[in-house]
Amino acid sequence: MTSQPAAAERQRDADRTKAEILEVARREFARRGYAGARVDEIADLMRTTKRMIYYYFGSKEQLYIAVLEQAYTEVREAERLVDVEHLAPVEAIRTLAELTFDHHDAHREFIKLVAIENIHQAEHIRKSEVLANLGTPVLDLIGRILRAGTASGDFVTEADAIDVHMMISSFCFFRVANQHTFGALFGRDMAAQEHRDRLRRMVGEMVVAYLRGAGSPDHPPDQGSR
């Protein structure tokens, strides 16, 4: 079909045009939300015309879904590179938490898209078949770490993989997604460099502490001195 091995200087290049539309559209959707983004605006930010958007994607909604699909798959591929299996349970989960942190830090546009998609009750994600079972790999990993940690005695709290994933994600997500209202209300920019490292350590310590079971009433700390 359209498969010349990248003859870089062609005047007409379906793949390139398509990619450029996706890129600009992603930026615009992330900036303004689904309803707030303008098809005309997206077109004006490229050398292509609006017609091409409809030529390749059919409608604003389908374009938006394509953007979501691309963003999600990109992000999951990045996650796959992580190897924490060789680490001891405590270090494994701490590292995973910190990597998740980095990940959220590095893909802010993606975070915004997720937030936007939640406002729309994930109706577009549900329309996409590509994005159905994209969550499982992380859960498998966490599951293995949890079992290893319980077996070694490092983890005391009986935890569910999904819950732990949620705990880590929530912290990382919130810091990026809610930086603006949080900043406006509490006068602190969580996303700023000066807080980054401390908060990064914090996620790791949080999960580890939780799994070690220091939170439950029947496991008081060892050096208690009341």
Add this chain to the structure above:
Amino acid sequence: MTSQPAAAERQRDADRTKAEILEVARREFARRGYAGARVDEIADLMRTTKRMIYYYFGSKEQLYIAVLEQAYTEVREAERLVDVEHLAPVEAIRTLAELTFDHHDAHREFIKLVAIENIHQAEHIRKSEVLANLGTPVLDLIGRILRAGTASGDFVTEADAIDVHMMISSFCFFRVANQHTFGALFGRDMAAQEHRDRLRRMVGEMVVAYLRGAGSPDHPPDQGSR
């Protein structure tokens, strides 16, 4: 000005109309986002006409800001009722976490508005003078609990009040705000009753565990057996 002590059956009632507009507008903005909400739609959902929206609020944006102001202040007033001061540090912070959880659980429309506002980089909140220093009371409370806990030896981790607040909020916020994408990806509805109680306990234990310092590398658990 317009101050009859609620003569319930008046045909014209500025306060009532204004209140109704705000109520419907809040629902619509929370549902569809700022750009997605339609002034006409808001009008059609009431017995009042669109004209009244402009009569009382001037513009779509000012209406939206009014909605935000109302939602935020309502929510902060609810928070003020909480009394955890008489509790011991560990129970105080755990209770605060669980109350924050309940609070998020009970005000989902508000959560959505916050999420929406973050997509717009909090530009509307910043335009409002009402919403400037609304965050402080919670921070004071957490600060006191932290100091008490450190003094009593219950808390080992040196933590900042804002960080702790963020940690609690992120968990509670995420569960509600991201329920849809999370559900779509991991097949679990975090907001459902069946997970509610477990996750509620989880926030409490998480904060307590973190503050007890079980997460840092130099504080291994007491019954360690590797």
Add this chain to the structure above:
DNA sequence: CATGTTACGAACTAGATAGTTAATTAATGT
């Protein structure tokens, strides 16, 4: 009860916005 003011409704408008039509030019295969 006359008069001014406040609250309200119906219909209108200018500009924006998603989506289209139809003609045109570049690449490709034969």
Add this chain to the structure above:
DNA sequence: ACATTAATTAACTATCTAGTTCGTAACATG
């Protein structure tokens, strides 16, 4: 060289949407 298909452009349209105009009826006040 030529016909076919894929990629692209420019101009157009129907509809939607925030915001307005203007008239009117209820209420308060002297």
